[in-house]
Amino acid sequence: VSEDYVIAPKDDWGDYVFEDEYKPMPLSTVEKFIHQNKHLPGIPSAKAISETGYDLHTMNKNLIVKIEELTLHVISQHKTIASQQEEIVELKEELSNVRSLQDEIASLKRMIESGK
Numbered sequence: 050v051s052e053d054y055v056i057a058p059k060d061d062w063g064d065y066v067f068e069d070e071y072k073p074m075p076l077s078t079v080e081k082f083i084h085q086n087k088h089l090p091g092i093p094s095a096k097a098i099s100e101t102g103y104d105l106h107t108m109n110k111n112l113i114v115k116i117e118e119l120t121l122h123v124i125s126q127h128k129t130i131a132s133q134q135e136e137i138v139e140l141k142e143e144l145s146n147v148r149s150l151q152d153e154i155a156s157l158k159r160m161i162e163s164g165k
Contacts, residue, residue: 056106065112066121073118089115 065071073084074090088094091111093103 059106061106063110063117064151066114066117066162073121076122091115 053079079090082090086094091114093108
């Protein structure tokens with residue numbers, strides 16, 4: 050039993066996920082993979098681990114990569130939501146303007162009809 054331990058430094062870590070040229074797997078592709086394989090891409094299945102075990106450093110790196118990819122997806126979704134919120138505000142303003150014009154048109158029609 051140990052409270053803590055240190056793994057020697059290695060050059061192999063998951064921060065390559067934040068490089069500009071890295072593109073995370075689309076969530077639709079991840080979903081298909083999970084449906085077919087019953088585990089995340091890049092993470093060994095429970096069966097594989099029960100048969101061969103796993104290297105602690107590699108598993109930690111793979112988990113960090115998944116966390117970093119999720120973070121990139123969340124950031125992307127946040128940007129999409131923010132953009133959609135701005136568009137909703139603009140559309141509500143346009144709708145309000147259209148309704149005001151409809152009210153004016155209805156009022157003008159009533160005036161014209163009452164003047165006949």
